[in-house]
Amino acid sequence: MSVGTGIFLSALLLSAVILFAVTKDRWNWKRILKWGLLLPTTLALSLGVGLYIYDWQSDRPVPQAxxxxxxxxxxxxxxxxxxxxxxxxxxxxxxxxxxxxxxxxxxxxxxxxxxxxxxxxxxxxxxxxxxxxxxxxxxxxxxxxxxxxxxxxxxxxxxxxxxxxxxxxxxxxxxxxxxxxxxxxxxxxxxxxxxxxxxxxxxxxxxxxx
Incomplete structure (x- = not known):
């Protein structure tokens, strides 16, 4: 990891901590984290199921004309x-x-x-x-x-x-x-x-x- 990348990640983490400290009494962080994890998981599962169905359908034998x-x-x-x-x-x-x-x-x-x-x-x-x-x-x-x-x-x-x-x-x-x-x-x-x-x-x- 380069020095520049380390500084950027440190600044990003510090910003997240400051944001949480400033807004913890006004924002529902439990709900934000819940939806932040649930939405990507749901999208990933939907994509996986869709790809599986597509692969299954495309591999099914069809009548030969x-x-x-x-x-x-x-x-x-x-x-x-x-x-x-x-x-x-x-x-x-x-x-x-x-x-x-x-x-x-x-x-x-x-x-x-x-x-x-x-x-x-x-x-x-x-x-x-x-x-x-x-x-x-x-x-x-x-x-x-x-x-x-x-x-x-x-x-x-x-x-x-x-x-x-x-x-x-x-x-x-x-x-x-x-x-x-x-x-x-x-x-x-x-x-x-x-x-x-x-x-x-x-x-x-x-x-x-x-």
Missing amino acids: SFNNIPITATPADVKFLKGAPTYKEGDDQWLYNDNYEQEVSKPATYIVKFKDSQIRYIMYLSGESSRYHPYLLGFSEGSSYEGVQTKLGIPSHTSQSYDELNRIISYDKLNVFFSFREGSVYAYGIYQPKFGPLKFQSKFQRESD
Whole structure:
């Protein structure tokens, strides 16, 4: 502390003592001190509660209306306009778009757009052998854990398990999202239209729980 600062603080303390001595019989110092402490404390608590509520609200998952810049309400014509011609098709109702980040790998990451009655049934990202970039969905991506997804999103609306019990798909109707897991980690994920039902393994031996 410098000499100047010491002199200033001493003068400030002396002024407070003099003010109290002069006004102690005329001013209600107990009330002044009470409000002087209560008001800042109340303001600090209000600010803390407000920040907590804001943080809680901003971290809440919200329904997803698009994925890979494709709205879930898009028509086949809309998808072709937005993304161009598909890399290839599996029938007329399933279009596949290879990701362009790693063209040298034999199995690049792929976006799958599945249609039903000329409407999008789901949009899925399949990581393939890509190791560089994976899009995020509600804060999750390729490799996210099974426990981590359910800790944040809660109990899924539907769970489909493969017959060999090696894979699971969990779907959330209120959020329009699904995640596929292998060895406890996400390897495919995307959005879907709940009106068409959740994603399920196609084997007749599948095990499901609603």
